[in-house]
Amino acid sequence: MVGAMVALAVFAAIGMVVDDRVLLGESVWLKPFKFAVAFTVYGLTLAWLLSLPHRGARVTWWFGLVFAVTAAIDVGFIVLQAARGTFSHFDKAGDPVNSIGQQVFAAGVPGLFIANLVIALIISWQQVADRPISRAIKAGLGIAVAGMFLGYLMGFTGKRIERDANGNLVQLAGGHTKFANGPEPGRYDGLPITHWSTVAGDLRVPHFLGLHGIQALLLAALVLSRLASRVPWLREERTRARIVGVLACGYAGVVAITLWQALRAQSLIHPDATTLAACGALGALVLVCLTAIAVRAHSAQTLRLAGQF
Template structure:
């Protein structure tokens, strides 16, 4: 058994390794992905400074908020992928190149977002005819599919391998496919219809699509994005925002891996959590619950409903999901308590 050590001694993820020479030894860190994450971290820092010193706004938010959010998301996901590719697995040459494609296209895509922010204009869906925007739209046209395909193939390769213990495998595989789903859902934004919006200098520019779905459909080229926004995220409070399911899907892998770490830590205090089978079952419940959450926020957004204003149908669906997850956790708990109680009686 090999062990990946987290900062705290309780946080250990164990996985079986094949004999030397089989090509399944632990790999070095994926440098292109780490470089990607480092560059994204620098962009976040620069964007935070920009938000403090640059007063320009786009749709009611700082021009630097978008590169900050994208930089943070890519930094986190890049480190996550680099860690996954370090685990023993077959096909490492292919996965290394896929990780490199993800790293390079990610830098290109987010780099254009930063350039457009500096110019005080929009990156996504911008129909302006100036050369910088036209080149950037071509970058998106090739870069976004590159990110999606690289992640899709990585998920397919990882899915049939035993990278780690069962709870971690469930988190990794489900998380990668949730990320694929989240990326795919981003394409739905392209069907929201055109809108006319103002750049930071006050001039009007056309966007071929946006993030917001208005109940009953958009009217003409009327602006939909930015009419009302939640704090920090700036998700719409006047319509359904497709960025929400996009976000939930992309970051499912981090949520599930954190759940693995938390359950491992709690196992030292709660006997019923000490078996891998129980923790794996809880991860299964977590995956079902998170997938249900993704489905719920997607359904809500497609109906033009803000996250902050759920209707009775959304509330009922959320309550049913909570009951389902609670019932699953309870069933695993009751089943896990029996062997733990039996072991305790035997020891006495």
């Protein structure tokens, strides 16, 4: 699956250069490209995770297979719709291809969610690596499952009518963005590459952050492991695990704040005073907790060194 997604990313990148068709203000091939990159990263993480020795490996292997096959089919439909110059999500048009595709999504998206949920539940009851990595895996999988679930909220942002790349008007059952006064056709102001809205609340932000929390936490655990050789008080696994736990809570808080922001029809880059206050409070809490862990670990290290003399 990962190999297919890498090939698709290259294909879609070429498509963005040679195909000038536009859908919702962006190249018709940008969406397949973003999905290909996202599934490449997540698929590699999941493949590595399932290769670790753990109880219930036969069950997780089968659900890993469900995830891979379902992802390939779902993204395949996204590619097909991009080639046709029309929408893959929320499109209620009655043509045969779209009707079959929406049925594929109706079955495939829950399949991805359930596969991840089962794997997360099985892995969360055991330690598959050292304490910091295990905590990063468990917390990251939990955040990823939550992030995947947040994708369902996009179907409740309100019906809208948009033009596809062929100029045809299409009625959509939902969308990525939430406007304060209802959907605004033709408002495609977005950030570079991600195209997250700069004029409305965009539910893709918490969805994306949730899905890739596991990679962020694993990276943090690996960085702490490297630092442990230079920073004596980080050598205890328990200390690094506590830090990862605090970072996981902070990351989950960021996902929650961006979700809250999007549901209030507020752009990611235009936070109001309430959002800034929430971010400040979260940052302060995380900093206090990390400082407390550092002070405690440093004091313990000092006492151990004193005891040697």
